[in-house]
Amino acid sequence: MSIDQFKYSRIPPEAEALRGDVRAILADALKDYPTIRRADSWMGFDAEFSRRLGAQGWVGMALPKAYGGGDASPFARYVVIEELLAAGAPVSAHWFADRQSGPQILHYGTDAQRDRHLPAICRGEQFFCIGMSEPNSGSDLASIKTRAVRKGEKWVINGQKVWTTNAHRSHYMIALVRTGENSKRQEGLSQFIIDLSLPGITIRPIKDLTGSEHFNEVFFDDLVVGDDAIIGTEGQGWSQVTAELAFERSGPERFLSSIALLHTLIDAVGKHPDALQAKEIGRLAARLVTLRHMSLAVTAQLAAGKNPAWEASVVKDLGAVFEQEIPELAQLLCELPPTSAGGCDHAQVLAYLTQMAPSFSLRGGTREILRGIIARGLGLR
Amino acid sequence: MREIFDSTLERLFSDLVTVDVVLAAEGGNWPTELWQNIEESGFTMALVPEELGGAGASWADVCGIIRLCGRFNLPVPLPEAMLANWLLGASGLEGVAGTLSFASAGDLRIENGVVSGSVTGVPWGREVSRIVAIAQGEVPTVVLLSVEAAGLEPSANTAGEARDTFVFASVKPLAAAALPTAVGTRVLETGGAMLRAAQIAGALEATLNLTSTYAGERVQFGKAIGSFQAIQHQIAVLSEHAAASVMAAEAAFAESGDTFAVLQVMAAKICASEAAGIAASVAHGVHGAIGFTHEHALHLTTRRLWSWRSEYGSLTYWSQQLGRAICAGGSGSLWPAITCGALAEAKEVTV
Numbered sequence: 031m032s033i034d035q036f037k038y039s040r041i042p043p044e045a046e047a048l049r050g051d052v053r054a055i056l057a058d059a060l061k062d063y064p065t066i067r068r069a070d071s072w073m074g075f076d077a078e079f080s081r082r083l084g085a086q087g088w089v090g091m092a093l094p095k096a097y098g099g100g101d102a103s104p105f106a107r108y109v110v111i112e113e114l115l116a117a118g119a120p121v122s123a124h125w126f127a128d129r130q131s132g133p134q135i136l137h138y139g140t141d142a143q144r145d146r147h148l149p150a151i152c153r154g155e156q157f158f159c160i161g162m163s164e165p166n167s168g169s170d171l172a173s174i175k176t177r178a179v180r181k182g183e184k185w186v187i188n189g190q191k192v193w194t195t196n197a198h199r200s201h202y203m204i205a206l207v208r209t210g211e212n213s214k215r216q217e218g219l220s221q222f223i224i225d226l227s228l229p230g231i232t233i234r235p236i237k238d239l240t241g242s243e244h245f246n247e248v249f250f251d252d253l254v255v256g257d258d259a260i261i262g263t264e265g266q267g268w269s270q271v272t273a274e275l276a277f278e279r280s281g282p283e284r285f286l287s288s289i290a291l292l293h294t295l296i297d298a299v300g301k302h303p304d305a306l307q308a309k310e311i312g313r314l315a316a317r318l319v320t321l322r323h324m325s326l327a328v329t330a331q332l333a334a335g336k337n338p339a340w341e342a343s344v345v346k347d348l349g350a351v352f353e354q355e356i357p358e359l360a361q362l363l364c365e366l367p368p369t370s371a372g373g374c375d376h377a378q379v380l381a382y383l384t385q386m387a388p389s390f391s392l393r394g395g396t397r398e399i400l401r402g403i404i405a406r407g408l409g410l411r
Numbered sequence: 412m413r414e415i416f417d418s419t420l421e422r423l424f425s426d427l428v429t430v431d432v433v434l435a436a437e438g439g440n441w442p443t444e445l446w447q448n449i450e451e452s453g454f455t456m457a458l459v460p461e462e463l464g465g466a467g468a469s470w471a472d473v474c475g476i477i478r479l480c481g482r483f484n485l486p487v488p489l490p491e492a493m494l495a496n497w498l499l500g501a502s503g504l505e506g507v508a509g510t511l512s513f514a515s516a517g518d519l520r521i522e523n524g525v526v527s528g529s530v531t532g533v534p535w536g537r538e539v540s541r542i543v544a545i546a547q548g549e550v551p552t553v554v555l556l557s558v559e560a561a562g563l564e565p566s567a568n569t570a571g572e573a574r575d576t577f578v579f580a581s582v583k584p585l586a587a588a589a590l591p592t593a594v595g596t597r598v599l600e601t602g603g604a605m606l607r608a609a610q611i612a613g614a615l616e617a618t619l620n621l622t623s624t625y626a627g628e629r630v631q632f633g634k635a636i637g638s639f640q641a642i643q644h645q646i647a648v649l650s651e652h653a654a655a656s657v658m659a660a661e662a663a664f665a666e667s668g669d670t671f672a673v674l675q676v677m678a679a680k681i682c683a684s685e686a687a688g689i690a691a692s693v694a695h696g697v698h699g700a701i702g703f704t705h706e707h708a709l710h711l712t713t714r715r716l717w718s719w720r721s722e723y724g725s726l727t728y729w730s731q732q733l734g735r736a737i738c739a740g741g742s743g744s745l746w747p748a749i750t751c752g753a754l755a756e757a758k759e760v761t762v
Contacts (some may be wrong), residue, residue: 033616033654038661049750116746293742303738309727312734316681318749319674320659331606341654348651398644405643408623408650 035341038323041308045105052113055086060117063373066116067289072283073244075199076120077157084112084154089124090132091152095261097144098137098152104333108326111283118290122196122244127151129281131158131204135223138262139272143223161191161205161224161248162271167272168193169399172268176207176250178222185209185260187222187230187253188346195393197233197246200226206267219267222259230254240370241386268300273337278394279343280328285321285349287390288356291383292318293358294376305362314359317352321345338409343400350391357384412468417475418452423448424483430708436486436496437571440579441538446487450508454489458497459506465496474664475611478657481613481719484711487570488512488535490606495543497596501669502553502588510539515723516601518553519579521587526554529578536575541585544599551596554584558635568718570711592706593670601671603723608679609660611719614712615653615690621644621709622694629699633712642697649693659683666752674754677729684726687716 059082060068083089090105093099100106111128114121135143150156154405167173176189187207199201210218226233230253235243243393245279262270294316299307325387331338360380361368368381392398405411427445436442449455457473459465477490488511495513517530526546537695539558544550562578564752590596623646626637636642659679666672691713695702702709720726736754737745748754 032621033650033657036654036661038658038665039664059452112750205686232686239740289746293745296742296745298737301739301741303734305731310734311737312677312730312731312732313681313685313726313747315733315737315745316659316678316730317655318677319479319663319752320655320682322749323658324655324663328629344651344654347647349653398640401644401647402640404647404650405637408619408646410626410637410646411641 035331035338036324036327036346037330039326041105041109041326042103045103045109046129046179048106049113050108052088053117055209055389056113056117056119060119063118063120065118065290065294066378066382067120067366068122068385070083070122071118071287071290072112072115072125073195074118074120075122075196075213077123080123080154080157081119082154083124083397084152087152089128089152089154090148090379092147093136093152097148098149099132104329105326106326108282108329112286112322115282115286116289121234122273123157123199124151124154125201127156127158128159129277130160131202133277134204134221134270134274138221140258142258143261147223156202157196159194159197159199159200159203159226160320161194161203163193164190165192165247169396171206172219174206174208174219178207178255180209180210181254183257185222185255185257187224187250187255189250191248191250191378193236193245193393194398195245195250197226197248198235198243202226203248204261206271209264209267216268218265218269220264221261221267221270221392222255223261224253224255224259228253228255240382248333250365251283272339274335276328276332276342278342279346280325280332281398282322282325284346285325285352287353288383288387291356291360291376291379294379295356295363297364297378298364298374300391310359310363314352321349321352324348340404343395343403343407346395347397347400347404350397353390354361357387413472413475416468416472417479420454420476420479423452424479424485428483430711431485433486433594433711435523441486442486446510449487449489455492455511456496456506458493459500463500463503463505465500465506470605470664470667474661477606477609477664477727478594478613478616478660481579481610481715482617484570484614484617484715490610490623491647493536493624494599494602497602498525498543498553498752499555499586501594502591504553504555504586504588505628507541507555509541510535512536512539513541513599513695513709514542514544514577515597515603517544518606519546521548521552521554521584521671525581525583526579527581529576531576532566532574533577534722535573536577537563542577544598545590546584546587547596553588553590555586556582556584568715568722570714570718572715572718574722580696599669601673601676602731604680605660605663606673607719607722608656608663608676608683611683611687611716612656612660612679614655614719615649615656615686617712618690618709618716619646619650619653621712622649622697625702626697637698645693645697649690652682652689656683656686658733672752674733675754677733678684678710680724681726681729681733684720684729687720691716709730 073366091100209220212218369377413623456465492511514530522596564576662680
C-alpha cells in the first residue's frame with residue numbers, strides 16, 4: 031500500500047457534462063418525492079424508477095453497448111450515481127446489479143450468461159442481490175458453510191444466507207458457496223448465479239430496528255442448478271469476491287448515506303448559524319469534499335485495472351465515520367427531538383438516520399475488518 | 412516536472428536535514444549550508460514566471476515539494492519564500508533570491524510611498540532579510556520590505572520556529588505594486604493555509620512511517636506491539652487521516668492557479684488540522700515514554716503538527732467560514748459547491 035496511490039483525479043469534462051442532464055431529469059422525476067424517503071439513500075426501492083433510469087441509459091451504463099450498456103467511462107457512471115445519491119433517488123432495485131453483478135458477469139461470465147443477464151440489467155428490469163454472509167459467517171466470510179455438491183451436470187445446493195439485501199424482490203442472487211474441501215478455508219469456494227424463482231429456495235424478510243424490511247435470510251434446500259450457473263472458475267470464488275469488494279467499498283454510497291440529514295440540518299439551522307453550528311457544518315463539508323476526492327482517486331485506480339483494496343478500505347472506514355457523525359452532530363446542533371411520527375421533515379429524517387447509522391459501519395465490511403485490512407497493508411500483520 | 416522536483420529535493424533533504432540540523436536550528440543556529448543548497452537549486456523562485464526571473468512552475472507542480480518540507484521538518488523558510496515570490500510574480504514584480512518570508516497578519520499602511528505599521532507571526536522573521544506583505548492604502552499594495560530597519564519582537568511556535576513581530580515606521584519598500592484585482596487582500600492567509608496543509612500532510616506521512624516502524628520493532632509481552640489489534644487499529648486510523656490530508660492538499664494545489672481554489676484550501680486546512688491532533692495522539696500513545704523524550708525524534712514532527720494546525724487559520728476558523736457560507740446558501744448550495752469545487756455564496760471568504 032502507499033498513501034501516494036491517492037492521486038488527485040479530476041472528472042473528465044465529457045463525464046462532467048452529464049451532470050446537468052442528470053440534475054434536470056431528477057428534479058422532474060423526484061419533484062413530489064418526500065424528504066423522509068430521500069433519507070433511504072441507496073436503500074430506497076422503486077422498480078418503476080429503475081426501469082425509467084434504464085430507459086434513460088443510466089443503469090449498467092459502463093457495460094458494453096453490445097449488451098445494452100453505454101460503454102461509458104467509470105467517471106461518467108460516477109457522476110450519475112453520485113447525483114442519484116445526493117438527490118436521495120430510490121436506486122436500490124438496480125443498485126447491486128449496476129455496481130457488482132453486471133461487471134462481474136461481464137468479467138467472469140460465459141457468453142450465454144452475458145446474453146441472458148446484461149441487457150436486462152441495463153434496461154433496469156433484472157435485479158440482483160449478493161449472497162455472501164451466513165449465520166456465524168459475516169466478518170469471517172471464509173467460514174461459510176453453504177455447500178454445492180456436483181451431481182452429474184447439476185449442482186445440489188444446501189445452506190443458508192443471511193442479511194441479503196433485497197433478496198425478496200430480486201430476480202437473481204450471486205452466491206458464494208463451498209464446492210470443495212481444502213485445508214485453506216479460502217479455497218474451494220465458487221460463485222453461482224441463482225435464479226430465485228427456483229424451487230428449494232425460501233426467503234424470509236428480517237425486520238430491522240426501524241421496522242423496515244430491507245434484508246432477508248435465504249434458505250437453500252436441495253436447490254438444483256445447472257453447471258451453467260457457476261460464474262467464473264470453480265474454486266476461485268474467494269479471489270473473485272475480494273476483487274469485487276474494492277468496487278463495493280469505495281463508491282460515493284460509502285459516504286453519502288446521511289446526506290439527506292445534512293441537507294435538512296442546514297435548513298433547520300437557517301441562514302445565520304451560531305458559532306458551533308457553523309463550525310460543525312463547515313467541518314462536515316470539508317470532510318465531504320475530501321472523501322469525494324479520495325473516492326475518485328480509487329475510481330481512477332479501478333479504471334486502470336488495479337485492485338486498490340487498501341485504499342478502498344480507507345475510503346469505506348473514513349466514509350462510515352462521516353456518515354455516522356452526521357446524526358450525532360445533528361442532534362447536538364439543534365434543540366429538536368427526533369420524531370418517528372409527526373414533527374417536521376428534519377426531525378423525521380434525524381430519527382430515521384439515527385436509527386440506520388449503526389448499519390453503516392457493518393454492511394460491506396465492519397470497521398474492525400477494514401482496519402485489519404488497512405493494518406495489513408501497513409505491514410503490521 | 413513534478414517527479415524531478417520531488418526526487419531532487421528528497422535527495423537534498425535526506426543529505427542535509429538531519430535531526431542535529433533541525434535541533435540546532437530550533438536553538439537559533441541558522442543552517443547556512445542547507446539554505447545555500449536550497450537557494451542554488453532554484454526552488455525558492457520556482458513559482459515566479461520565467462520573464463520575472465523564475466521557473467514558471469504551477470502550484471500543481473510543487474505540492475510534493477511542500478509535503479517534503481513537512482516530512483523532513485525543514486527548518487528554513489522554503490515554503491514561505493515560494494509563496495512570497497509567487498505573489499511578487501503575480502503582481503508583476505521580479506522574484507528575489509536570498510532569505511525571504513511573508514506576513515499575512517498586521518496593520519500595514521502605505522502612504523506617499525512609505526510603509527508603517529506592524530506585522531505579526533512572521534515565519535522565520537529574524538532569520539530572513541526581506542518579507543512580502545500587503546499594505547492598505549489607496550489600493551491594496553504588495554510590498555517587499557527589508558526587515559533591517561524594522562523593530563523586532565521575537566516569538567516562536569511550539570517547535571521553536573520563529574514567528575516574529577515587526578514594527579515598521581515610514582519605511583520605503585524595496586519594491587511595490589498594486590495587488591492584482593483578481594487576487595483578494597487575504598491571499599497570503601489563504602496561501603499560508605495551503606502551505607501548512609501540505610506541510611501537515613507531509614508530517615503525517617512521517618508520523619505514520621515512524622509509528623508503524625516502531626510498532627513493528629518494539630516488543631512487549633513477547634511480541635511486537637504492532638501485532639496487537641488495539642495498536643493496529645489506532646495506526647490504521649492514523650493512516651486514514653494521513654491519506655485524507657494528502658489527498659486534500661493535492662486537490663488544493665492542483666486546483667489553484669492565478670488565484671487559490673478557496674473551497675479546496677479550506678477543506679485541506681480543516682482536514683489537516685483535525686488530522687494533526689489525532690496523529691500526534693496516536694503516535695505518542697504507540698511510542699510510549701520513549702517518544703516523550705527529547706532524545707527521540709518523534710517530537711520534531713509532533714511539535715510542528717501542534718503548531719501548524721493553528722497557523723493561517725485553525726480547524727475552527729476555516730470551518731466556521733465554510734459553514735457560514737454553506738448555511739447562507741441553504742441546503743441547495745451544498746452539493747453544487749462540492750461538485751463544482753467552489754462556493755457560490757462565499758463572498759465573505761473570497762481571497
